[in-house]
Amino acid sequence: MRAPIGDFDTATPAPDCLDELIAPVADAVRDWPGAVPAEQVLYVETDPRWADTAVFVEHYGRELLERSANCVVVAGKRGGATTLAACLVLSTTKVHVNGVVRRQLGARKASFASMDTATGETGMEYGGITPIGLPATWPLLVDPAVVDLPWVLVGSGRRRGKLLVPGKAFAHLPGAVLVEGLGA
Template identity: 75%
Template sequence: MRAPIGNFTDARPAVDCLDLLVRPVADAVRAWSGDIPVEQLIHVDTDPEIADTAVFVEHYGQGLLEQSANCVVVAGKRGAESTLAACLVLSSTRVDVNGVVRKQLAARKASFASMDAATGETGMEYGGITPIGLPADWPLLIDSRVVDTEWVLIGSGRRRGKLIVPGKAFAGLPGAVVLAGLGISAA
């Protein structure tokens, strides 16, 4: 199979390689029920040693920067109460934590979650966190530009391997809220 984007030598439907995914991601793929057929979730093998965005794009395809998205875990705090959420934005942008996220979570303060909290709560590896397989009760804040992108490269739950997913599929994930302006210029 040929990946719809990028220059990957090993591309297969994610449902055919569940053993390469961490348990929460494999479970989510196994139970997939969105409007997009599960066979359109593509797993590509990637080298974890070249996961840095600039090196990754140079190796796997120059157009990938505009077609890649980062999933980050954030914590919103209001008094003693803390809420974990995930944010999905294009790799060419950064998450507006102090504006859109804080407002959406009705939090007094919002920040990126610690690495231990992000990996411990998701069951995923740091640097590979993906919106597919997150805890179902978490808000999943998605920048509208991600949903409008035909094919999006995201983490697979591990540092090795990525998923390529139709952008419109993200709007159907548990807890998904599509927001304009969640991703702001990284410059």
Template identity: 70%
Template sequence: MDAFDEVRPAVECLDLLVPPVAAAVRDWGGSVPATDLLYVDTDPERADTAVLVKHYGPWLLEQSANCVVVAARRAGTTTLAACLVLGHTRADVNGVVRRHLGARKASFAPMDTALAATGMEYGGITPIGLPADWPVLMDAAVADSPHLIIGSGSRRGKLIVPGKALAELPGAVVLAGLGG
């Protein structure tokens, strides 16, 4: 993560995080110490993975993970879930996600729904700080990664987090083949 000018423990940057992410970092209880969750300040114009990669270099794509919110529907009920896949892959929403959630139909949640439900900004949604009752579906490659760059809840800033820490999040389910 040498490309970033300043890397600090996220627990030292709570004032830079949106409330649900700051609360999750402050109350961190996983086997990975909270001090291993890192924060880097980035330009909000570079929040999208493709733009971030263009600025910092192609190596970043292999070390990034994207979090998307999915709406799964069955019998008139909608369930929101998060999907976390490596930056160079896409979540198999219509296959793996739909089947795992037992839904008749699954699709990306509308942006206004995702933002209202998470308390986060578009382009910065992260699995850290999501509602505790949400499934957090993640590709096995995410869980196996030593460190990943993910959103921080806002367009400004990124978190650098061990895959093991992500696999221990509330509601986390590691699925082979989620990212394709």
């Protein structure tokens, strides 16, 4: 199948390649919750040498810069309690961690989670964290600009491979909350 965006050799419906996905992502695809059929979530094989955004778009298509989203893990702290959450914003923006995220989580302080926390809690590789397959108890804060795109490139849970997902699917993931001004 031809990918709807980017210059990829092939795009495979995620339910047809569960063995290529790490366990939490494969489980999420198996138990897909959304209004968008799971078959519309596409997996594309990519070379991890080109995982960094600037090199990635040079190799797989410059239009992907405007159609990619980053998923980052954040930690909100209040008193002795820490709340982990994920934020999904366009790759051309930055997450407003100490403003919008902190207020949304009701935290006194918010910051990006450490690499060990992000990978340990998600079961995903650093640089490949995806909103699909996150712990069900986490809030998933989504910038509405991501949902508005017809197709979005996101991580697959590993540095090798990406997912192409209809933007509206992100609004239906477990814990998803649309947050205006999340990315700027």
